[in-house]
Amino acid sequence: MRIFGKKATSSKKIKKTGKKTTTTAPIKKNQGSSKAPPAVANVFDPTDKKFQLSPEFPPSKESTWPYPKEKDGWMIAHDAIRLELTDLRKTLDAVVNRSMDDGIAAWEIKALQDCFDVHFIHVHAHHSNEDDIVVAEMKNRIKLLDKIATDHDHLLKMMNELEDRMTGLNNRAAAAAPVDHNDMLGIVKLFYQYDTDMRAHLIEEEDTTLPLMRAYYTKEEMEPFIMKIIEKSPAVELGSFIHCLGVDEYRNEFMVQENIPPFLWSTVFQGKYDTFVKRFIGNVDALLTGNAPKNTGGLFACCQA
DSSP: OOSSOOOOOOOEEESSSSSOOOOEEEOTTSSSSSSOOOOSOOOTTTTGGGBOOOOSSSSGGGGSSSSSSGGSSSHHHHHHHHHHHHHHHHHHHHHHHHHHHHHOOHHHHHHHHHHHHHHHHHHHHHHHIHHHIIIIHHHTTBBOHHHHHHHHHHHHHHHHHHHHHHHHHHHHHHTOOOOOOHHHHHHHHHHHHHHHHHHHHHHHHHTTTTHHHHHHHHHHHHHHHHHHHHOOEEEEEEEEHHHHHHHIIIIIIIHHHTTTOHIIIIIIIIIHHHIIIIIIIIIHHHHTOOOOOOOOOOGGGGOOO
């Protein structure tokens, strides 16, 4: 008997260049097991003068961007989060389905927490990029919507609750206390709601805040802030971004698009990509197949985060 439909199978495999690894296939906006309807029903107009702070900075820059919104790093960062959400949902479903007959092994709890740790590091860093760098700058030219900040607060509360519940399960498993099917159901329910709310929030930002940025700033004006984000990104955040695009597209298209020197691939980006694959994808593949992973760095790999 299975409570979440068909038995989970590993996501479509794709071959990457660089170190050999199997990774889950990238997803596009709204794709995955949880589809949230667009939070903004009407067509959003970033050139509406109600958003303009000063005549000195009119909303006339969109046409200067050399690539569409879909190629913007902000959009790709959101796609990376969505891909992680899809993988986390699949792993939870796989563990719960197996637990109906076999219970839950201690390694499964630990692998799940490792996956959630990576995801939370990523999302916290992403929100910091928005709140402390990009949105902080945009407030100099744009009257922004307050809802984006309140959404971040709401998501943070859900993340904290998920983190507390996963830590509790991991502590019980480490103490050899029994963890069974019913223990997972509350976590699954909370995650499903978090998944839905996060996807809706990402879409709303893509429909409002991102168009505003592109209307009030040129690519050249945003480049210093993009570089600041790249410089401060934890390994798993940037590694997830690369994984979502694929190594070839990241190196041959995105790095060119953003004027990133090619030598940084081997000196910076390769290692961050490998860290994400090891800490997140390795655990996802193990949880989907039911085979315990080899050493993934675990909870003490914070120095690589």
